[in-house]
Amino acid sequence: MDIYDEIEIEDFTFDPELKIFQHPCPCGDRFAITLDDLVDGEDIAVCPSCSLMVKVIFEPEDLEEFLED
Amino acid sequence: MILACGSNGKYQLGNGSDEDSSEFIPCKFLIDGQITQSVQRPLKILHGGNHTMVLFENGQLFSCGDNTFGQCGHDSPQLITVFTQVPGKWSNASCGWEFSILVNDKSELFVCGSGSKGELGLGDTTQCKLTKIPIDLQVDDIQSTVQYTLLRSGDNFYAWGNGKKGQFIEKAIFQTPTKVDLPRSKDIKSYALTKDSVVLNYGSSIKSLGRLEIEVQGQIQSIKTMWSSIHYQIDGKLSSQGNNSHGQLSDNHLTNFESFETGSEHGILQKDQLYSWGWGEHGNCGTSSEPNHDQIVFKQLNPIYDQPVSLISCGCATTFIVQ
Numbered sequence: 001m002d003i004y005d006e007i008e009i010e011d012f013t014f015d016p017e018l019k020i021f022q023h024p025c026p027c028g029d030r031f032a033i034t035l036d037d038l039v040d041g042e043d044i045a046v047c048p049s050c051s052l053m054v055k056v057i058f059e060p061e062d063l064e065e066f067l068e069d
Numbered sequence: 070m071i072l073a074c075g076s077n078g079k080y081q082l083g084n085g086s087d088e089d090s091s092e093f094i095p096c097k098f099l100i101d102g103q104i105t106q107s108v109q110r111p112l113k114i115l116h117g118g119n120h121t122m123v124l125f126e127n128g129q130l131f132s133c134g135d136n137t138f139g140q141c142g143h144d145s146p147q148l149i150t151v152f153t154q155v156p157g158k159w160s161n162a163s164c165g166w167e168f169s170i171l172v173n174d175k176s177e178l179f180v181c182g183s184g185s186k187g188e189l190g191l192g193d194t195t196q197c198k199l200t201k202i203p204i205d206l207q208v209d210d211i212q213s214t215v216q217y218t219l220l221r222s223g224d225n226f227y228a229w230g231n232g233k234k235g236q237f238i239e240k241a242i243f244q245t246p247t248k249v250d251l252p253r254s255k256d257i258k259s260y261a262l263t264k265d266s267v268v269l270n271y272g273s274s275i276k277s278l279g280r281l282e283i284e285v286q287g288q289i290q291s292i293k294t295m296w297s298s299i300h301y302q303i304d305g306k307l308s309s310q311g312n313n314s315h316g317q318l319s320d321n322h323l324t325n326f327e328s329f330e331t332g333s334e335h336g337i338l339q340k341d342q343l344y345s346w347g348w349g350e351h352g353n354c355g356t357s358s359e360p361n362h363d364q365i366v367f368k369q370l371n372p373i374y375d376q377p378v379s380l381i382s383c384g385c386a387t388t389f390i391v392q
Contacts, residue, residue: 002314004334005297011233013185024166024215024264026296026333027076027351028119028385049078050350050386051365052315 003044007031009058012045014066021045025052035066070106071096071114071123075332075353075387079119081134082387083152091352091364093374093390096123097151098131104151110391116332116384117164117182118215121152128158128174139197140167140182155199163213165230170211170218171199178202186216186231187244204246214262215296220246224255234265236279252276258289263311264296275301283310293331295347300331307338315348316368332383337373339381343390344370351386 004026012021014035021038022030029049033042033056043056072093073082080087083096085104095106108125115122120134120141131152132141142155157179161172168182168189180202182188183195190202210221217230217237227246228237237249251257251269259270266279270292275285283299290302298311300319307329309318317334326340335347335354345354350365355373357364373388380391 004314005312024118026348026385028078028081049076052348052350 003055004052006055006057007045009038009056009062012056016066019066021056023054025050027052035063038063039067070392071108071111071389072392073387073389074355076351076385077387079135080148080150081116081119081121081384082389083121083123083131083133083150085150087148087150089351091349091354091356093388096133096389099151099153110379113162114380114382114384114389115162115164115169116382116387117169118166118385120149120164120169121384121387121389122155122162122164122169123152124159124162128160130155130157130159130162130171132169135167138167138181138183138195140164140169142169142171142181142199144198157199161208161211163211163218165213165218166215168213170202170213172208172211176206176208178204178206178208184216184230186242188213188216188218188230190218190229190244190246192244202246206246210260212260212262214294215264217243217262219249219260219262219267221257221260226251226254226257228267232279234280236262236265236267238278251278259292261292261294261299263294263299266294266299268292268294268299270301275299275303281311285310291328293329293336295331295336296333300329300336302329316366317347319346320370328381330381330383332387333385335367335383335386335388337381337383337388337390338370339378342372342376343374343378343381345373345388346370348386353383353386353388 019035025047027050031045033045133149179199180189206222229243266281268277287303292301307323329338354367378390382389
């Protein structure tokens with residue numbers, strides 16, 4: 001399946017409780033990817049309500065401010 | 070009667086159900102304690118991420134869908150299952166992801182909902198009750214997209230919300246309404262917003278600012294936007310530029326049509342009947358009768374409705390028509 005879009009990490013909203021990054025999806029739900037997945041080098045955020053996926057544009061150092069300890 | 074199909078997980082189609090539908094289902098209105106489907110042709114229909122507003126010429130405004138942050142203009146409940154009237158007399162409105170902006174008959178601006186990037190024009194805030202934006206402006210046009218709003222007042226334009234892609238010229242978040250010096254603002258005939266771009270129609274050219282920058286010359290009849298593409302009728306033909314990951318770009322050089330409308334990532338074209346194209350995963354493009362069609366990507370125009378309509382309006386994977 002084609003990637004719908006590429007979104008910079010600064011355009012995601014970080015939920016510190018769930019440790020996930022989210023961004024609006026054109027279906028009304030939100031693309032989501034966990035901080036752990038990003039740390040592991042994954043970069044595809046998926047929407048729980050549809051098949052659309054976006055590629056997260058980031059550098060490993062962008063994650064530092066979200067990592068504790 | 071208003072009919073709707075598409076994404077409905079938060080009751081944004083206003084038919085009392087939260088099931089998506091690929092068939093048009095009548096919208097329900099709560100009027101004088103009774104549920105009715107019989108309403109006049111509205112002035113316009115506005116679409117948020119998961120909420121919908123219907124504005125009538127007499128100033129009545131109804132809303133439904135996700136009201137978690139009060140974005141439907143009601144104090145409660147969290148989900149509004151059928152169109153319910155917002156008290157007041159309104160002349161215009163616009164909706165973004167989780168917020169709404171209402172203009173009353175005195176040209177005063179009221180906002181409700183949530184926005185952490187200045188979407189409400191009141192800073193990083195949530196307002197579960199309609200709250201006045203302290204600004205005195207004649208409102209000639211107002212449009213909102215996912216995270217920002219652009220308002221026209223005479224030859225002046227004011228923006229607020231997330232403009233970090235350069236759509237307000239300066240790459241910035243405007244927490245409150247801020248005047249933006251759009252190029253040749255006096256000559257702007259109309260404008261439209263993608264998720265990250267402001268598209269300006271000068272009548273004989275189009276220019277866009279922000280993530281998707283285009284410049285087009287020609288006789289422009291109309292411009293419409295999806296979240297990530299720009300569509301325009303130029304010299305009588307339909308043309309598109311931008312993201313085509315899911316069939317969003319229309320068949321270039323299409324002629325002999327009456328009008329078209331666009332939603333988040335799909336479009337509806339009116340000619341001898343209504344046709345859909347683009348991303349239709351939630352039933353917002355109807356159902357394709359082609360064998361083995363995935364019912365997700367509609368690259369070809371798909372016949373969706375063959376009766377006369379007086380208004381078409383599309384939202385986030387939703388399609389509304391007025392009989």
